[in-house]
Amino acid sequence: MLVDLRSDTVTRPTPEMIEAMATAPVGDDVYGEDPTVNLLQEEAAQALGFEAALYMPSGTMTNQVAIAVHTKRGQEVITQQGAHIYEYELGMMATFSGVVPRFVPAPLGVPDPEDIRKAIGRSIHKSPTGLISIENTHNIAGGTIVPLDVLKGVREVSLSEGLPMHMDGARLMNAAVALGVDVKEITQHFDSVSLCLSKGLGAPVGSVLVGSEALIKEAHRYRKMMGGGMRQAGVLAAAARLALKDGPARLAEDHRKTRTLAEALSNAGYGVDHAAVQTNIIYVQVPDAFQKAEDLKSKGILVNAVYADSLRFVLHHQITQEMLEHTIASL
Structure with missing residues (x-):
């Protein structure tokens, strides 16, 4: 048995998705003529409470397009320490948009609105602030909410300072499900998500950026600049529509299994911060994490060694109860 806990990106399309992909009506999306992509964008905008949406190949592209739309060269983007837009997006905000990050402390991924206010650049000697970006859930902190x-407090700061707000909501639905709220309760505070x-x-593929009609119109241009203009993308959007419709209902079970695994990891002697186990991610502290990952691989369990002393386990809907029990027994 192979249990892949490296990421929730490793899931395979469901039979329903494959059928939808095979029968999807398509057109040229760069011309805005793919009917399946257009439906996905309409449904995503409605679900998240915005005027418009744009389908893109990756989450990195959606974030970086948003940064490009919101900012001017030479500005700063205020974000949480450890944010994905800096840690895992290869310096793209500097390379493409000519902006740099300004970090604020974020214990368990949660910033203090007053720290954000203090970080805003106003002096002639500092780069001006162009954008506030919040990652929710926060990956490096442990999938925290x-x-x-x-x-609300950060939004009050952004409005008082006249700054736009973007959310890296790669795992936004995990946050909404864990909080037990409609996702719009979260997204209402942002200009783009x-x-x-x-x-x-x-x-199998794709992310959406949502915002005002004007923002999404501008985002089209930046998507094309980054090479994200897809043609008959409806074959992908068909699966993405099912993910948006059916995926959130499965997340609570992922979270339950995550808590079960976290407890088992603690019992097996792994260092787990249970306060950080809020959704579907577990970081554990172990000596020689790379060797430990190899040891687990020999038992048919795939995990990521993200640092020399840290392993990451990520649950998703294709981790069955049998797989979970096998993992716990192996630990």
Whole structure:
């Protein structure tokens, strides 16, 4: 038995997705003529509470397009320490948009709105702030959730300072399900939101960026500049539509299994911060993590060694109860 816990990106299309992909009506999406892509974009915008949406190949592209639309060269983007837009997007904000990050402390991924206010660049001697970006859930912190009252506080700062807000919502639906709220309770505080459809929601490819009609019109140009203009993309969007429709209902079970595995990891002697186990991700502290990952691989369990002393386990809907029990027994 092979149990792949490296990421929630490793899921395979469901039979329903494959059938939808095979029968999807398609057109040229660069011309805006793919009917399946257009339906996905309409449904995503409606689900997240925005005027418009744009389908793109990856979450990195959605974030970087949003940064490009919101900012001017030479500005700063205020974001949480450890944010994905810096840690895992290869310096793209500097390379493409000519902006740099300004980090604020974020214990368990949660920033203090006052720290954000203090970080805003106003001096002639500092780069001006162009954007506030919040990652929710916060990957490196352990898939942790930014509470609603914190989001409200950050939004108050952004409005008082005249700054736009973007959310890297790669795992946004995990946050909404864990909080037990409609996703719009979270997204209402932002000017743009990216949502990854190929992580916990289970689509094979793609993310969406949502925002105003004007923002999405501008985003089209940047998507094309980054090489994200797809043609008959409806074959992908068909699966993404099912992910958006059906995926959120599966996340609570992923979270339950994650808590079960976290407890088993603790019992097996792994260092687990249970306060950080809020959704579908577990980081554990172990000496020689790379060797430990190899040891687990020999037992048919795939995990990522993200640092020399840290392993990451990620649950998703294709981890069955049998796979979970096999993992726990192997530990």
